[in-house]
Amino acid sequence: ELSLAEKIGLVTKSSRGTYIDKFRNRLIFPIFDRSGNVIAFGGRVIDDNSHPKYLNSPESPIFQKRNILYGLNLAANEIKESDRAIIVEGYLDVIGCHINGIKNVVAPLGTALTENHVRVLSQFCSEIVFIFDSDSAGMRAAMRSIEISQDFNVNLKIAVLPEGDPFDFVMSRGPRELMILVDKAIPPVDFQIKHIVKNEQGRDKIIILKKLFDIISKVNYETKRFEYIK
Numbered sequence: 001e002l003s004l005a006e007k008i009g010l011v012t013k014s015s016r017g018t019y020i021d022k023f024r025n026r027l028i029f030p031i032f033d034r035s036g037n038v039i040a041f042g043g044r045v046i047d048d049n050s051h052p053k054y055l056n057s058p059e060s061p062i063f064q065k066r067n068i069l070y071g072l073n074l075a076a077n078e079i080k081e082s083d084r085a086i087i088v089e090g091y092l093d094v095i096g097c098h099i100n101g102i103k104n105v106v107a108p109l110g111t112a113l114t115e116n117h118v119r120v121l122s123q124f125c126s127e128i129v130f131i132f133d134s135d136s137a138g139m140r141a142a143m144r145s146i147e148i149s150q151d152f153n154v155n156l157k158i159a160v161l162p163e164g165d166p167f168d169f170v171m172s173r174g175p176r177e178l179m180i181l182v183d184k185a186i187p188p189v190d191f192q193i194k195h196i197v198k199n200e201q202g203r204d205k206i207i208i209l210k211k212l213f214d215i216i217s218k219v220n221y222e223t224k225r226f227e228y229i230k
Contacts, residue, residue, distance in 0.1 A: 009058040010041070026055065029091045031063070031109065032073040039063045042070075042091055042109065054090070056109055066114040069106040069121075070094055078103040079124040086182060087113060087130045088166045096167035100175040122152040129157045129185045131178075133165050157185035189219060189228060 002019050005011045011019040026043030033039050040057035057063060071094040079085045086105045088094055097105040104125075108117060113130075121128055159181045161169050170178045186194075192215045200208045216228045 008040075008060060023055065025050065029070075031057070031068065031070060033062070033068070034073055034076065036073045039068070044091065054110060065109045065111050067116045067120075068109055069117055070109055071098065071106045072120070074098065075104050075106050076124060079106075079121070083125045084127040084129060084182075085121045085125050087128060089132070090165070090167075093131075093166040096170045097175075097178070100170045100178075102170070102175050102178065118152050118154065122154045126153065127155045127157065129159055129182050131159050131161065131166050131182065133161055156188055158188055158191045159185035160191075189215060193228070 002011060006013060006019065010022060012022050014020050023041060023043035025047075026045055029042040029044070030038045031040040031042055040060070040063040042057070043055045045051075045053055056065065059065060070091055075085070075098075082104045084104055086097070086102065088097065088105055088107050090107055094105050094107045097103070106121075108114070113128075118128070161181065163169070164172070166178070193212060196208065196211050196215070200211065216225055219225045219228060
């Protein structure tokens with residue numbers, strides 16, 4: 001019934017009291033829990049000009065974005081077998097990887113990776129690899145996720161695509177090329193150091209060193225910190 005559809009965010013009521021399809025003119029993606037039950041929907045604009053680009057169902061007792069990873073219902077066994085979870089940014093990235101045979105791939109639902117996400121993945125694997133576009137705003141969100149991972153028994157690594165997003169990359173270049181990048185993924189501290197050295201060229205060396213030491217100071221283990229300092 002329409003009142004229930006409104007409650008779970010499928011429709012919205014206009015000022016005239018009529019119901020409007022909230023996901024009109026969007027490609028709809030069902031969102032599943034780990035058991036394969038549909039608990040929400042996501043919608044992507046078709047024309048690429050409308051905003052927001054992605055729209056999710058509102059949170060409810062059965063759908064909290066901080067707890068849900070898109071595609072986990074299909075990826076869990078592969079993540080466990082490979083001992084690795086690959087994190088991408090969107091629904092299509094997950095779908096593109098899966099249809100090309102890379103099935104240990106999931107995505108957060110418009111949020112940075114949360115402590116709950118890492119806790120769930122740590123039950124399946126010991127390595128999490130982020131894949132990002134070269135100019136991705138999501139990369140900044142990943143940096144905020146790094147410290148979370150240190151509280152769990154997982155290794156976090158980062159891989160950056162030379163061009164495009166994971167969907168375009170895997171569809172045009174194939175799964176082998178994508179997995180080469182995944183296998184070359186590096187730890188967050190190494191990634192941040194390379195990022196600073198690359199982007200701060202020509203600046204005062206003292207400023208660069210300060211930024212580097214700010215990163216190294218957050219490394220938990222003294223022996224590891226000493227290696228980076230060297």
